[in-house]
Amino acid sequence: MLTIYGSDLSGPAIKARLTASCLGLNYKWQLVNLREKEQKQEWFLKINPVGKVPAMDDDGFHLFESNAICRYLCDKHNSSLYPKDVKKRATIDQWIDYVSFHIGANFVPVVYNRLFAPLRGMPVNEKAITDGLEFLKQYFPIVEKQLSQHKYIVSQEISVADIILLALLEPTEMAKIDLGAYPKLTAWRAELKKQPFYTSCYKEYGEMLKAPASK
Numbered sequence: 517m518l519t520i521y522g523s524d525l526s527g528p529a530i531k532a533r534l535t536a537s538c539l540g541l542n543y544k545w546q547l548v549n550l551r552e553k554e555q556k557q558e559w560f561l562k563i564n565p566v567g568k569v570p571a572m573d574d575d576g577f578h579l580f581e582s583n584a585i586c587r588y589l590c591d592k593h594n595s596s597l598y599p600k601d602v603k604k605r606a607t608i609d610q611w612i613d614y615v616s617f618h619i620g621a622n623f624v625p626v627v628y629n630r631l632f633a634p635l636r637g638m639p640v641n642e643k644a645i646t647d648g649l650e651f652l653k654q655y656f657p658i659v660e661k662q663l664s665q666h667k668y669i670v671s672q673e674i675s676v677a678d679i680i681l682l683a684l685l686e687p688t689e690m691a692k693i694d695l696g697a698y699p700k701l702t703a704w705r706a707e708l709k710k711q712p713f714y715t716s717c718y719k720e721y722g723e724m725l726k727a728p729a730s731k
């Protein structure tokens with residue numbers, strides 16, 4: 517039995533969930549109440565000692581860190597989302613890292629300060645928003661260029677790098693991040709969001725944000 521522990525509003529948890537769904541896996545989606553600090557309770561720390569979501573339990577095999585979970589699931593199921601060919605795989609890894617360490621590292625502080633900090637009554641760091649948006653102006657055009665060369669980020673074939681970026685960008689609208697300057701990226705998102713792997717497991721981010729448990 518595969519269980520993914522997460523929260524509906526956690527980008528990293530959405531990565532793991534969308535990957536499992538894209539692979540067509542039967543899995544249990546187990547909500548962890550972050551507001552109640554369930555992720556720091558003893559039972560959860562036995563699954564993920566760092567006390568964060570997502571975490572995975574695959575018949576007793578535990579894993580944390582969303583990118584590691586996504587790669588593991590693809591590998592275990594011999595998926596073309598993460599091919600065994602060493603060069604293809606390295607290129608996908610390269611884009612996963614770019615998405616995580618450049619786009620994610622700047623996107624997440626904007627989302628936190630525009631969306632979650634006000635929601636939770638925490639102080640807002642305006643400089644983090646300005647800096648994040650400024651860096652994103654450098655980094656989104658790189659992805660836009662990739663998507664003008666082929667259908668997906670790495671090639672004509674969808675890969676786990678696409679799923680990881682798709683999940684990361686979920687709060688775009690709610691955090692009022694304007695992707696209007698990137699038509700290829702916008703079209704790529706719209707196309708993926710119509711796919712059954714997305715629609716079958718996922719509600720609109722804005723809708724989930726309204727749920728009291730999410731706050």
Ligand SMILES: N[C@@H](CCC(=O)N[C@@H](CS)C(=O)NCC(=O)O)C(=O)O
Nearest residue numbers: 526527528567568569570581582583
């Ligand atoms: N690098 C980790 C990030 C995990 C993470 O920061 N999760 C957040 C939710 S988005 C969390 O569990 N926060 C609660 C906490 O740190 O106590 C991953 O990709 O899995």
